[in-house]
Amino acid sequence: MQENKEKTIEELLTDAKDYLEARIEYTRLRVVEKSSKIFADLLTGATVVICFVLAFLFGSVTLALFLSDVFESFTAGFGSVALIYLLIAVVVYLTKDKYIEKALTNMAIRNYFNKLADKDDEEKI
8 A cells, every 4th residue: 555655656746747847848838939929020010110111211202303393493392391291290299199199009009909819819729
């Protein structure tokens, strides 16, 4: 009887050790998964931002050149584009506290919870 208890205790210790090793490996894999998703999000986000900035810059130059042809003056064309951006900056500055920051905060929170919901859906499958 004593031998069975010792064997059972040894088996319990072995099982506990195996469980702990499996749990550590699971945690390590979860960390790798999370970090790779964060890296992928950052990389794709940076790529999108760079593409938008380039499109915005080329569009601005194109608009300035078009307005230069219309006004028959490079100074007037590029100056009018500068005035447009100045007006946009003033409007953004005046509305940022009431509308823009709230909308961006809500969008970030919604995006975060949507990703959590997607994760839960993946785990159920």
